[in-house]
Amino acid sequence: MEDEQGLSAETWLARALGRHDGATGGVVPAIHPATTFLRAGDLSYPGGLVYARPDNPGFAAAEALLSRLEGAAESLLFASGMAAATALFQALSPGDHVVAPKVMYWALRGWLKRFAAQWALEIDLVDMTDTAALAAALRPGRTKLVWVETPCNPTWDLTDISAVAGLTHGAGALLAVDGTAATPILTRPLELGADIVMHSATKYLNGHSDVLCGTLSCARKDAFWERVAGVRRDQGGIPGPFEAWLLLRGMRTLALRVERASANAMAVARHFSAHPRVAAALYPGLESHPQHALARRQMQGGFGGMLSLRVAGGERAAIATAAALKLWTRATSLGGVESLVEHRASVEGPDSPCPPDLLRLSCGIEAASDLIADLEQALERAGAGVGAGVGAGVGK
Structure with missing residues (x-):
C-alpha cells in the first residue's frame, strides 16, 4: 500500500491505495475464490484465515479503500445494500427503540x-428534515438506533447529519446514515458525527449496473459493531469474490463518475426548473431548493446525480413522459454510467408517500445536452397525448 500522505482522494481511488498482486506483480489485485484455508500441524492457522464467511482476503482491498474514503475504523462488505442495512437492525435486541425517516428506500422501510x-x-417514523420532530421521538435510554437517509429517495430532501448526531448521542443512541445517493465523494457522515454509514454499493460505488453489493463503515469498533460483524458471519450475507473484485474496479473511477453525474443532474435540474410541462424539479443543488444552504454545507464538490421531476398533468402525464423517452433507460436502480428513469409511485404501491406525478432520474455520464433533448421531446409527446404506461420495477 502506498504512502497516502498528501494525496487527494481522486489519486488513491484511481490507484486503489496502490494495492497490486504480490504473487505475480500484476498491477490489479487478484481474485481470491478460496473458501477455506490451510491449517498447520499444530492446528493453528498460519495465515490468520479460517473460512470465507468471516475471513475473506478478496474483500480486503475494497474494504480498505472504502475505510480510507470514509475515514472509518473498519468497513465490511455484504451481499447487497439490503443485507448491509438489515444487519444493523438484526444486531439490536427485542424491545429496542428505533427512529427512522418517513421517506426512505421503500424496500427497507417495508x-x-x-x-x-x-x-x-x-x-417511530419521523420527518428527518425537522430536528424538533426527531427530538420529540427520541427516548433517552431506550432509543438505540437512529437511521437517516440523506438525500432521501426519491424526493431528495436532506437531513442535517451534525444536528441529528448531537440529538442522537444526547439520547444515548447510535446514528447510522444511508449515504448511497451522496456517496463519500460528496458527504462523509462519519466526519459529521455519525457512528455508521451504509452504502448500497450496487449503485455509485460500483457504478456499472453489474454488481449486487452493500457496505457498512464504522467510526469505532465497539461492542455493537462486533454484533453487526457477527450477523454477517453467522448469516453468510457476503458477496462473491468476483463481485468484490468488480466493486474495487468500479471504485477506481468513483470520483470521475460522481463529478460527471452531478454536473449532468445540475444541468437537467436547472433546465427544467421553470419548464411549462414540469410542476417542480426536486434537486438540492438548485438555489430554489428549501434546503440548499444545508446542501452547500453538507455536500462538498457537488449535489449528486439524482433528481426528480414532478410532471405537470399528473400521473398519466408522468407515465407517458417516461414511455416516450428514447435515451433515458426505463429501469430501476441508480448510480450507473447510464441514465435511468423510473415512475416510483407505481413501484411502491398505494401506501407510498411518493407523489404519483414524480419521475425519478438517475443521471449517468452521457452528454447533458442529449439527456435534456430527450426529456424535452418526451414531455412534448406526453403533453400531446402520446405515450403508454411504464412497467414497475422492484429495486432501489
Whole structure:
C-alpha cells in the first residue's frame, strides 16, 4: 500500500491505495475464490484465515479503500445494500427503540416494519428534515438506533447529519446514515458525527449496473459493531469474490463518475426548473431548493446525480413522459454510467408517500445536452397525448 500522505482522494481511488498482486506483480489485485484455508500441524492457522464467511482476503482491498474514503475504523462488505442495512437492525435486541425517516428506500422501510413486528422492536417514523420532530421521538435510554437517509429517495430532501448526531448521542443512541445517493465523494457522515454509514454499493460505488453489493463503515469498533460483524458471519450475507473484485474496479473511477453525474443532474435540474410541462424539479443543488444552504454545507464538490421531476398533468402525464423517452433507460436502480428513469409511485404501491406525478432520474455520464433533448421531446409527446404506461420495477 502506498504512502497516502498528501494525496487527494481522486489519486488513491484511481490507484486503489496502490494495492497490486504480490504473487505475480500484476498491477490489479487478484481474485481470491478460496473458501477455506490451510491449517498447520499444530492446528493453528498460519495465515490468520479460517473460512470465507468471516475471513475473506478478496474483500480486503475494497474494504480498505472504502475505510480510507470514509475515514472509518473498519468497513465490511455484504451481499447487497439490503443485507448491509438489515444487519444493523438484526444486531439490536427485542424491545429496542428505533427512529427512522418517513421517506426512505421503500424496500427497507417495508422490511423494517415487518421485522419490527416480529422482533419486538419499537419504531417511530419521523420527518428527518425537522430536528424538533426527531427530538420529540427520541427516548433517552431506550432509543438505540437512529437511521437517516440523506438525500432521501426519491424526493431528495436532506437531513442535517451534525444536528441529528448531537440529538442522537444526547439520547444515548447510535446514528447510522444511508449515504448511497451522496456517496463519500460528496458527504462523509462519519466526519459529521455519525457512528455508521451504509452504502448500497450496487449503485455509485460500483457504478456499472453489474454488481449486487452493500457496505457498512464504522467510526469505532465497539461492542455493537462486533454484533453487526457477527450477523454477517453467522448469516453468510457476503458477496462473491468476483463481485468484490468488480466493486474495487468500479471504485477506481468513483470520483470521475460522481463529478460527471452531478454536473449532468445540475444541468437537467436547472433546465427544467421553470419548464411549462414540469410542476417542480426536486434537486438540492438548485438555489430554489428549501434546503440548499444545508446542501452547500453538507455536500462538498457537488449535489449528486439524482433528481426528480414532478410532471405537470399528473400521473398519466408522468407515465407517458417516461414511455416516450428514447435515451433515458426505463429501469430501476441508480448510480450507473447510464441514465435511468423510473415512475416510483407505481413501484411502491398505494401506501407510498411518493407523489404519483414524480419521475425519478438517475443521471449517468452521457452528454447533458442529449439527456435534456430527450426529456424535452418526451414531455412534448406526453403533453400531446402520446405515450403508454411504464412497467414497475422492484429495486432501489
